[in-house]
Amino acid sequence: MPRKSILNSTRRAITSVFDHLDYKRLESVYCYEGGDEFWRKKREPCRRLGTKVAEVLVRKLSHSGRSLYVGAGVTELPALLAEVIELQRQVAPYNLRRSEVTVLNRACRSLPVKFRAQDASLASGLFDHLWIVSVLNDPERFPHLAPLSYGNADPVTFDPHQFEQQRRVVRSIVDRVMPKLSLPGLVTTSTEEVIWIADWCHRKNIPYRVEREQFPTALVGDPVCFIKIGGLETNNRKPKGTKV
Numbered sequence: 001m002p003r004k005s006i007l008n009s010t011r012r013a014i015t016s017v018f019d020h021l022d023y024k025r026l027e028s029v030y031c032y033e034g035g036d037e038f039w040r041k042k043r044e045p046c047r048r049l050g051t052k053v054a055e056v057l058v059r060k061l062s063h064s065g066r067s068l069y070v071g072a073g074v075t076e077l078p079a080l081l082a083e084v085i086e087l088q089r090q091v092a093p094y095n096l097r098r099s100e101v102t103v104l105n106r107a108c109r110s111l112p113v114k115f116r117a118q119d120a121s122l123a124s125g126l127f128d129h130l131w132i133v134s135v136l137n138d139p140e141r142f143p144h145l146a147p148l149s150y151g152n153a154d155p156v157t158f159d160p161h162q163f164e165q166q167r168r169v170v171r172s173i174v175d176r177v178m179p180k181l182s183l184p185g186l187v188t189t190s191t192e193e194v195i196w197i198a199d200w201c202h203r204k205n206i207p208y209r210v211e212r213e214q215f216p217t218a219l220v221g222d223p224v225c226f227i228k229i230g231g232l233e234t235n236n237r238k239p240k241g242t243k244v
């Protein structure tokens with residue numbers, strides 16, 4: 001029977017990595033100003049909530065598989081560490097922010113977790129788990145698309161042309177990373193990004209099931225959930241309110 005909780009040694013490793021992060025350097029990665037206060041407030045919730053997600057995730061994954069993390073930052077540390085320590089899985093975390101990758105790799109240097117400052121679509125081979133959280137709805141990268149994802153678009157200033165361009169970029173990220181998932185597989189994503197994964201499954205005629213349970217996160221604050229992809233007898237089940 002799978003354990004209910006993660007090991008104390010995993011918790012200690014997570015705490016140790018959080019203790020070794022260079023928060024000063026992370027200030028400008030996460031904030032234009034007020035980075036000092038941001039990390040004072042967010043560091044502990046990030047570790048605590050991330051550990052809860054990690055606890056659920058390790059119960060869903062098998063030993064010694066592979067996970068691709070698209071856009072992995074501090075938020076993803078507990079899940080990454082739990083995967084390698086509890087399940088001896090291989091993890092491939094990608095993040096385009098070079099300075100954050102340097103900080104993360106320094107904090108993880110004694111562990112088999114190596115972040116790459118590259119596009120995740122360059123990852124080779126197949127993975128039975130794909131994590132993509134707060135990437136496809138990132139307001140910094142997709143300022144004309146994110147307001148629609150969050151349901152706060154302004155009809156007066158909304159620019160359909162820019163939106164259309166950004167939607168094309170988002171779809172192309174999904175189209176490049178989703179084929180790396182072996183089926184049946186698991187996707188961890190935010191509730192705002194579920195529609196992009198669902199859209200891909202519909203276009204490829206692959207059944208999927210969005211699990212109901214959602215888990216809060218501390219940094220971006222998008223709740224995360226799990227989607228089972230392929231290997232299901234039922235046909236596509238759209239999440240409530242999804243118009244894809």
Ligand SMILES: C[S@@+](CC[C@H](N)C(=O)[O-])C[C@H]1O[C@@H](n2cnc3c(N)ncnc32)[C@H](O)[C@@H]1O
Nearest residue numbers: 071073075094095096097119120133134138219
């Ligand atoms: C808003 S941040 C979210 C970080 C983290 N997932 C979290 O929830 O706190 C988006 C991250 O996705 C990364 N990203 C965007 N597109 C990517 C890609 N194609 N490959 C790897 N990383 C990507 C960015 O570099 C950035 O670090």
